[in-house]
Amino acid sequence: MHVVLWTTMKPSHVLMLIMITELVSIIPQVTPSASDCVCDLTNTEQPFPHNKLQTVENRASKCTKIITPQQSVELESLLLGLDRRLPQLEADLAVLEKEDDGDLYGTVSLQVIEHERAEIQQLINKLNSTTLSYQRLNRDTTQEVKELKDEMGALERFDTMQVVREKEVNKRLRRDLDQCQKGPPPTVPPPEPASGNCPHGHLQNVTGPNTYSATEYGASYPYGSWGRDPKPAAGKESWFWMVPLTSSNVFSNFVRLYSSLSSLVVGVSIPGNIIIHSSNPTTNTIQGPNVVMYEDALYYNCYNRDAVCCFNITTKTVTSVAMPKGTGFNSKFNFCHLEACYGYTDLDLATDESGVWVIYSTSDNLGNLILSEVIPGLPPKLGRTWNTSAHKRAVTNTFMACGVLYATRYLTKEREEIFYSFDTVTGRERYDVGIELKKMSTNIQSLNYSPVDHMLYAYSDSMIVSYKVHFV
Numbered sequence: 001m002h003v004v005l006w007t008t009m010k011p012s013h014v015l016m017l018i019m020i021t022e023l024v025s026i027i028p029q030v031t032p033s034a035s036d037c038v039c040d041l042t043n044t045e046q047p048f049p050h051n052k053l054q055t056v057e058n059r060a061s062k063c064t065k066i067i068t069p070q071q072s073v074e075l076e077s078l079l080l081g082l083d084r085r086l087p088q089l090e091a092d093l094a095v096l097e098k099e100d101d102g103d104l105y106g107t108v109s110l111q112v113i114e115h116e117r118a119e120i121q122q123l124i125n126k127l128n129s130t131t132l133s134y135q136r137l138n139r140d141t142t143q144e145v146k147e148l149k150d151e152m153g154a155l156e157r158f159d160t161m162q163v164v165r166e167k168e169v170n171k172r173l174r175r176d177l178d179q180c181q182k183g184p185p186p187t188v189p190p191p192e193p194a195s196g197n198c199p200h201g202h203l204q205n206v207t208g209p210n211t212y213s214a215t216e217y218g219a220s221y222p223y224g225s226w227g228r229d230p231k232p233a234a235g236k237e238s239w240f241w242m243v244p245l246t247s248s249n250v251f252s253n254f255v256r257l258y259s260s261l262s263s264l265v266v267g268v269s270i271p272g273n274i275i276i277h278s279s280n281p282t283t284n285t286i287q288g289p290n291v292v293m294y295e296d297a298l299y300y301n302c303y304n305r306d307a308v309c310c311f312n313i314t315t316k317t318v319t320s321v322a323m324p325k326g327t328g329f330n331s332k333f334n335f336c337h338l339e340a341c342y343g344y345t346d347l348d349l350a351t352d353e354s355g356v357w358v359i360y361s362t363s364d365n366l367g368n369l370i371l372s373e374v375i376p377g378l379p380p381k382l383g384r385t386w387n388t389s390a391h392k393r394a395v396t397n398t399f400m401a402c403g404v405l406y407a408t409r410y411l412t413k414e415r416e417e418i419f420y421s422f423d424t425v426t427g428r429e430r431y432d433v434g435i436e437l438k439k440m441s442t443n444i445q446s447l448n449y450s451p452v453d454h455m456l457y458a459y460s461d462s463m464i465v466s467y468k469v470h471f472v
């Protein structure tokens, strides 16, 4: 008897028959007797290569995976950084040319610019190596796509048997291939308003000053900070805090608490100073002005360390969390404008609706801003981290609102501008925020947002100033 297989057989049947033939072939051959019925299978087609199809699928999906959106964001942010730094350098050079009268100031500025130029060179080198690795990736991908296409062509010949009938599988494969061929997604869409993660929308404007006052220390301490605890202890809902840097404009060893804004303005502190240590400075006391209070604890840059300290007001004990390796401290990556840097502003602590944050920089990230969550606890920990393309030395201060990082720059003695934002939800950066702050004094040493009353609290040349933040 001679059976010819139908060519429209399902792949599973083909497989089964192949298995049967194999099975038959290993059964010891017995000479057929006259009553035996011998079944001689002849397949006019080759068996369908399922393994091959599986391999092609795997390769296609691997190909899709190696080009991640993360990589294209990285390239985008490098370009954006360069795009911003070059005009900055040009503007700085123009200022220098105007003021170059050969005196010390000119020399200092020249050093700043030389530094900036060197860093831009580093940025270009990084971009170059990124681009090279992209070209490599592209080459590899092209080759991969070509091979996959050939494989697919070979597999399609089996369509005479209609074994590749499962349309979904085919479609999925085609989609994978398409994605793979297109390579990295095209450039990031044009900037949209920063949204973050907030019910009250994105930051639209800042008005004020609302409060503008001297403190009980008069003009003694130009560096410091003040504000409100967004998560105060029960009974302390209307309290304010202040930390003047009482030693060398760099160090402090206490936080001063006030039961209301008017108490602060008239200089009456009922609880008085809450002392971290009797010496100033010493291990675990405060270094730098950008400190915040959260959940009845003070968060700040620990003295002489690349670490965030947390001083518990109730227990009067300090816990700390080390910053990532390479984090600048002791005035390595400060907030600056062309004429000056603000000393010991390496770590900027911030609060918003979601908690505590630290803004800093590392050599690895070429001195650009890095944002990390600070997760309260015993000890506190660092949470998620984001790299940005904004250069820390081109920024005068930062604050967080609704999960969006904002940075300011110096415009004139009278005006400061919120020019930059980084949205932690979308990863999008903007350099065109364009919201101006009216200053009462030249410098802002610290700036922080309070989610309780939607106010910005600034410490400006020993004066306390507040602004109202408007959202849409």
Ligand SMILES: *[C@@H]1O[C@H](CO)[C@@H](O)[C@H](O)[C@H]1NC(C)=O
Pocket (backbone or CB within 6 Å): 124, 125, 128, 129, 132
């Ligand atoms: C980019 O890198 C390649 C290889 O290291 C080098 O040959 C080339 O000169 C670099 N280009 C620039 C503009 O730095």
Ligand SMILES: *[C@@H]1O[C@H](CO)[C@@H](O)[C@H](O)[C@H]1NC(C)=O
Pocket (backbone or CB within 6 Å): 204, 205, 206, 207
């Ligand atoms: C922001 O507030 C200032 C001061 O009140 C006002 O002049 C300006 O028009 C406002 N801008 C926007 C975009 O609302």
Ligand SMILES: *[C@@H]1O[C@H](CO)[C@@H](O)[C@H](O)[C@H]1NC(C)=O
Pocket (backbone or CB within 6 Å): 294, 295, 296, 297, 312, 313, 314, 315, 376, 377, 378
């Ligand atoms: C401060 O200490 C108190 C008492 O041990 C504790 O309940 C509270 O959680 C601590 N606060 C922080 C922010 O660690």
Ligand SMILES: *[C@@H]1O[C@H](CO)[C@@H](O)[C@H](O)[C@H]1NC(C)=O
Pocket (backbone or CB within 6 Å): 364, 365, 385, 386, 387
């Ligand atoms: C930030 O950039 C550094 C240096 O390029 C890199 O090592 C690190 O993984 C990046 N971190 C994140 C969260 O992307």
